Amino acid sequence: RAPGKIILAGEHAVVHGSTAVAAAIDLYTYVTLRLPLQSDENNDRLTLQLKNLSLEFTWSVARLKEGIAYDSSNVSPSTPASCSSQTLKSIAVLVEEQNIPEAKIQLSSGISTFLWLYTSVLGFIPATVIITTELPYGSGLGSSAAFCVALTAALIASSSSDKTRGDGWSSLDETNLELLNKWAFEGEKIIHGKPSGIDNTVSAYGNMIKFCSGEITRLKSNMPLRMLITNTKVGRNTKALVSGVSERAVRHPEAMNSVFNAVDSISKEVAAIIQTKDEMSVTEKEERVKELMEMNQGLLESMGVSHSSTDTVIQTTHKHKLTSKLTGAGGGGCVLTLLPTLVSGTVVDKVVQELESSGFQCFTASIGGNGAEICF
Numbered sequence: 001r002a003p004g005k006i007i008l009a010g011e012h013a014v015v016h017g018s019t020a021v022a023a024a025i026d027l028y029t030y031v032t033l034r035l036p037l038q039s040d041e042n043n044d045r046l047t048l049q050l051k052n053l054s055l056e057f058t059w060s061v062a063r064l065k066e067g068i069a070y071d072s073s074n075v076s077p078s079t080p081a082s083c084s085s086q087t088l089k090s091i092a093v094l095v096e097e098q099n100i101p102e103a104k105i106q107l108s109s110g111i112s113t114f115l116w117l118y119t120s121v122l123g124f125i126p127a128t129v130i131i132t133t134e135l136p137y138g139s140g141l142g143s144s145a146a147f148c149v150a151l152t153a154a155l156i157a158s159s160s161s162d163k164t165r166g167d168g169w170s171s172l173d174e175t176n177l178e179l180l181n182k183w184a185f186e187g188e189k190i191i192h193g194k195p196s197g198i199d200n201t202v203s204a205y206g207n208m209i210k211f212c213s214g215e216i217t218r219l220k221s222n223m224p225l226r227m228l229i230t231n232t233k234v235g236r237n238t239k240a241l242v243s244g245v246s247e248r249a250v251r252h253p254e255a256m257n258s259v260f261n262a263v264d265s266i267s268k269e270v271a272a273i274i275q276t277k278d279e280m281s282v283t284e285k286e287e288r289v290k291e292l293m294e295m296n297q298g299l300l301e302s303m304g305v306s307h308s309s310t311d312t313v314i315q316t317t318h319k320h321k322l323t324s325k326l327t328g329a330g331g332g333g334c335v336l337t338l339l340p341t342l343v344s345g346t347v348v349d350k351v352v353q354e355l356e357s358s359g360f361q362c363f364t365a366s367i368g369g370n371g372a373e374i375c376f
């Protein structure tokens, strides 16, 4: 299993080299891998089951071998590599053959990613892969990264020699974590186009991290951080939003560089405040984080990735003196609201009631938990 995440500061700008701060949340994607016995019927097929959606896709191993055009000299499980555009095209044909319902067409990139990661790490062997998730798809909570990380964890674990059964969840060792994170990043590339790598990294390693151009700093929080997560349920696609920001940066390079630099300073300050020990009271820290979230939201608006549904959440929470910002790619999706320690339960209940009456879904999640884990 691998967790989803929230981005406290720095989404989008992180794709352009700025710092961002993210934390794992206790909502997971689970991947079960079943390798068939020789005697099993159907032991020549690769089957993918998406349990939440009651969808199943299946290919004969022979069809995969014939259909996936790749240069096997370039692909080895221990050296993660990008899927070439030619290979991706051949995989897309195999995905199209599955006749995905039109309403679920966004899954195509996830299924292509599945075929690329599976065949690259395990090769052309039959199996049944069952996916369940507690994360909403395409809402900014990193379902794409959790999917790539959990899948790769299962694939890597299946070749482990030490399969002690029934011991519960355990982490992977550092070498395998690093390998898994690299493969998951290659998967994210298929789904996002140009990911920064923050989502797969926080999903793989867990906790709370500061991330800048691939450099990871694990953060130790010294303040209680409670966030209300509001899913506006407005669907969007990370790939389109990320490329929209890049296009804006091409049109206005100087202005957008200033925006990205401002976000970099905000994220660094957020990370510093979260880690500060005694110099500041909790209330003071919360006030600072609140202000930085507000500034970050303003800059996300100037990148063109906010949405009217996000504005509704911001206005509703503002009436109760609470501050919100979008999280993840924006364009709808999820919004974070900081719940300071002194805010009363009655106020939170009222805010939740108002947000839910606008058709949104609210929940809280525990922040900064474990990353990818395996279980035999």
Ligand SMILES: Nc1ncnc2c1ncn2[C@@H]1O[C@H](COP(=O)(O)OP(=O)(O)O)[C@@H](O)[C@H]1O
Pocket (backbone or CB within 6 Å): 029, 050, 106, 107, 108, 109, 110, 111, 131, 132, 133, 136, 137, 138, 139, 140, 141, 142, 143, 144, 145, 147, 191, 192, 236, 237, 238, 239, 328, 329
């Ligand atoms: N459990 C899953 N099974 C299959 N594909 C998935 C799963 N989770 C995510 N995906 C893929 O990731 C896409 C959503 O990723 P993205 O747009 O980055 O949003 P987010 O990562 O915020 O949820 C889905 O449309 C699908 O292609």
Ligand SMILES: C[C@@](O)(CCOP(=O)(O)O)CC(=O)O
Pocket (backbone or CB within 6 Å): 010, 011, 012, 013, 014, 015, 139, 140, 141, 142, 143, 144, 192, 194, 195, 196, 197, 198, 199, 238, 242, 327, 328, 329, 330
């Ligand atoms: C917008 C971005 O910063 C985060 C995207 O997160 P999500 O896929 O919306 O959960 C992109 C990235 O960092 O790869």
Ligand SMILES: [Mg+2]
Pocket (backbone or CB within 6 Å): 142, 143, 144, 145, 192, 199, 238
């Ligand atoms: Mg994503």
